Amino acid sequence: MSTVSVSESYAELKSAAEEKYNALQDTPVIMVGTASCGKAAGADKVKEAFEEEIRAKGLDARVVEVGCMGHCYAEPLAVVSKPGFPGLCYANLDEGFVKRLVDDFLINDDPCYEYAMVALEPNEVFPTFSDFPRGVYEHKIVLEHCGFIDPGDIDQYIVEGGYEALSRALEMTPEEVMEEINESGLRGRGGAGFPAAEKWEVAREAPGDVKYIIANGDEGDPGAFMDRGILESNPHLVLEGLIISAYAIGAQEAYFYIRAEYPQAVERTREAIRQAKEKGLVGPSILGSDYDLDVKIFQGSGAFICGESSALVKSMEGHMGMPEQRPPRLSISGYRGKPTVVNNVKTLGYVPHILRKGAEWFRGIGNPDSPGTVVFALVGKVNNTGLVEVPMGTTLRQLIYDVGEGIPGDKQFKAVQIGGPSGGCLPESALDIPIDFDSLREAGAMMGSGGLVVLDEDDCMVSVAHFFLDFTQKESCGKCTFCRLGTKHMLDILERITRGEEEDLKVLDHLQELAEDVRAGSLCNLGRTAPNPILTTLRYFRDEYEAHITERCCPARMCPDLITFYIEPPKCSKLCSVCVGSCPTEAIYTREDGLKAIDQEKCVKCNNCYLTCPPEYLAVVKLSPPELLEEKEGKSS
Amino acid sequence: MPVELLEGERETILSEVENTLQDKEKTRENLIPILQQVQKKLGYLPGLAMEKIGEALGIPAVDVFGLATFYDQFRLNPPGEHEIKVCMGTACYMTGGRIALDSFKRKLEINEGETTSDRKYSLERVACVGCCTMAPVVVVDERIEGHVTATRVDGLMLELQGEAGKEDHAEEEREEEQEGEEREEIQEEGEQEQ
Incomplete structure (x- = not known):
């Protein structure tokens, strides 16, 4: 011992x-969000512009790249902190x-309040995040x-209290660390919601060094x-x-498995490991203790199935991820046996917070059976898209x-599609369900990894x-x-329905039966949950299926073959x-009387004329079933 | 449809594979990292490279091929000079990603995952580029284009072809200049002789 x-x-x-x-406190700081979402919206240019301007004006200010604060709808975002003013986000x-x-x-002390979005710290002049409806419901732990x-x-992470939990953990025995996590009731955030500590305990007690x-x-x-x-x-x-989890189970080697498609995540993690x-x-004797740990990165090659832990281990061993x-469970015999x-x-992201603030604190957030918060990527037909973190038990209605x-x-x-491709679609009537592992499963959806897509009447x-099944079908190992x-067979049926080629309603029973069989007959959760989108849409939106089959009509006017x-x-x-100019295939022509018309032979149904027809006319309509066209044309001529 | 190897490409492939293999332990566990590195260097995994890697690691080529087709990251076609990626994440799909993809297919006369025979353009669909607010999204080379409609696809293609046209034109000019210089040189030589 040292x-x-x-x-x-x-x-x-x-x-x-x-x-x-x-030492840096007196210098103004500009933090530009340059996670992938910010970059897509042009954050790099904004950062360069700040640097350029500051250099040109000879100012003393730092420009720092930060990650994503979750408000992706407002990117590119920057926070300007100048001494004497609250941190302001633009x-x-x-x-x-x-x-x-x-x-x-920066030069003249006018913070341009009329353009600011929000202030970071409470102050007397400008509202903060907690003054917005979103801030009332959000509770940030992992995203803090x-x-x-x-x-x-x-260093900045350390200033904010980072690695304090690690230093505490190393002064506890591994058993005490595990007990603390066990008390907190932390459940795995990968989707299934398995208690984290239980997994650790099995691995800790498994024979072998x-x-x-x-x-x-x-x-x-x-x-x-x-x-x-x-x-x-x-x-x-x-x-x-x-590192804390590795200490608790007694591991000497830890890995990050990150998709190679996320180059920036790989890079920033690699840099983090280097600095640590x-x-x-x-490395050897962490913080002077007698505990050694090596941390490495393995870049995943992009197979959805590799999110399943035994498939993930297979792929790390150089095989197909099956x-x-x-x-035996992985916690007994996994990587290299x-x-x-x-x-x-995300699960690991909660661990330092729990050790620092205690299991009691964590249990106090969310539901008794699903304590803590949940992180969602909120996308689709919703105004404020982005990353959100709310306590378990928040209802879907509050979230949307x-x-x-x-x-x-x-x-x-x-509808709201929750849980990614293997989750389910829930209708309006399910909006008051509290979000937690068990309630969602009861409703036919699942927590999944946390994708949440909002759908409106046009979907x-x-x-x-069909979209989600197409994905799982391709990703099936x-x-x-x-x-x-x-x-594949279910996908074929859905394909025929969206094309209007199915005429007998019996096909829906067949689809239901097949979906239940796939669920029962698959080994892993990909197969077991792949039918979820079908089962939930059949349960809640059967009338739409029926309209496709009996009337050859797509009520949302979306399926190209039916409109x-x-x-x-x-x-x-x-x-x-x-419309004539907007048509990529020159299908729209001017009739002799000056009106426009569509040559159906040439039309590729790209929706462009529908979007471009000025709002004062709205003359382009989508007809479903397509047979309505003859009726309309008969009337107009 | 496999694209034919260009002149000298065979040698490049062989030497890159050799370079990559040099500093790696030849174990099965390293197969994926090796494939990733070779793809990074060459832009894709040619059949020849997979055969050579299999040979070096003592793994049948068919196994290497199986692995490369199992994972989405590996591509068997060379990337085009301009890489076009159409996002097919949920948000993009719902707002018309398919329309953008269809438009590119129609324009380029290739399917997703393919490269045009002149290697100018390659077309791919990707799962999610993470800018769902700008859906539907298309990534052309490194640039992200949001709210892409069928007409925007036409515009993008015109822009790309315009650039290509300019390059071709510049090359022609350069060639002409060179020819001109050569002619002058010949003239000078002629003068000297006189």
Whole structure:
């Protein structure tokens, strides 16, 4: 044992970090959100513009890249903190606005309140996040620092109390750490909701000295980016959780499994590990204790099935990611045949918070059976898209209408798709269900990894089911017959329904039966949950299926084979030719009388004329079933 | 439809594979990292590379091929000069991603996952690029385009073809200049002889 205790070495790290930040306190800081979502909206240009302006004006200010604060609808975002003012967040920035901010705020002390979105700290002049409806419902734990600290600087994380939990854990015995997590009731956030501590205990008690722990960041849902957001915005939080968990189960090697498609997440995590090594938080005798741990990154190659832990382990061993029959459980025999724990990155993100604030605190948030919060990627037909974190037990209605601020364009809510491709679609009547593992399962959906897509009246539920099944069918690893062939067969049926080729309602019973068989006959959760989109849409939206079959009508006017575009002569203005120009296939022509018409042979149903027809005319309509066209044309001629 | 190897490509493939294999332990566990690195260098995994890697690691080529087709990350076609990726995440699909994809297919006359025979364009669908607010989204090379409609696809293609046209034109000019210089040189030589 070294002479310096763990807490003393931590205190040393912390005071060094504080010193560094105190020295910087008098300099204004501009934090630009450059996670993938911000970059897509042009954050790089905004950052360059800030740097350029500050250099040109010879100012003393720092420009820092931070991650995502969850308000993706308002990107590019930047936070300007100038001594004497509260930190102010500005949304939808561009280069011109950057110039103005530098001139007016940094040089002249006018914070341009009329353009600010929100203030970070409570103050007397400007509202903060908690003054907005979203702030009332949100409770940030895992996302707490995301977007507000520099993911590339370990010192800032330490100043905010980072790695304190690790130093506490190392002064406890592994059993005590495990007991604390067990008390907190933390359940795995990867989807199934398995108690985290139970997994650890099995691995801890499994025979053998070599044990592994893996942080599962193989997020493959179309439309979900929570894990990526966290790794890009605060990789140290997950790393700290990983080290603590590794200590609890007695592992000497820990891995991050991150998709290679997330290059920025990989890069920022790699940098985090490097800095932690430098500070003696990873590697031999961590913080002067006698515990050693090596942390590595494995880049996943993009197979949805690899989110399943036994498939993930298979792929790390250089094989195709196919799930294995259990038992033996991974915590007995996993990676290289050794006891292995696979935890989702969000699960690990809670661990440092629980150790710092105690199990009691964690149990006090959310439901008794599902304590804590839940992170969602809120997307689709909702005003405020982005990453949100709410306590378990919040209702779907609160999440969509209060946090998400409702549906754009006064459209009618139709359904919410929750849990990614293997989740289910819930209708309006289910909106008051509290969000937790068990209630959602009862309703036929599941928590999944946390994708939440809001659908409105323009979305066809058969087509939605088809979309998700198409995804799971392609991602099926092919091991179990039911999943491999059953999903394909169901997909074929849905395809025929969306094309109007099915005429007998019996096909729906057949579909239901097949879906139940696939669920019963598959080994892993991909196959077991793949039928969920079909089962829930059949349960809640059967009338839409029936309309497709009996009337060849798509009520949402979405399935291309069941709709025809038509220009209503009484509404068409002869003088406007917008639709003619918008048509990519030149299917729209001007008739002899000056009205526009569509050549159905040439039309590819791209929806362009429908979108471009000016709002004062709205002459382009979608007819379903397509046979309505003859009727209409008969009348007009 | 496999794209034919260009002149000299065979040699590049062989040397890159060799370079990658050099500093890696030849174990099954390293197969995926090796494939990732080779793809990073070459832009794709040619059949030849997979055969060579299999040979070096003592794994049948068919196994390597199986692995490469199992994972989405690996591509068997060379990327085009311009890479077009159409997002098919949930939000993009619901707002018309399919329309954008269909438009590109129609314009380029290739299917998703393919490269045009002149290697100018490749077309892919990706699961989610994480900017659902701008749906439907198309990524052209590194640039992200939001709210893409069929006409925007036409516009993007015109832009890309315009650039290509300019490059071709510039090349022609350069060639002409060179020819001109050569002619001058010949003239000079002629003068010297006189």
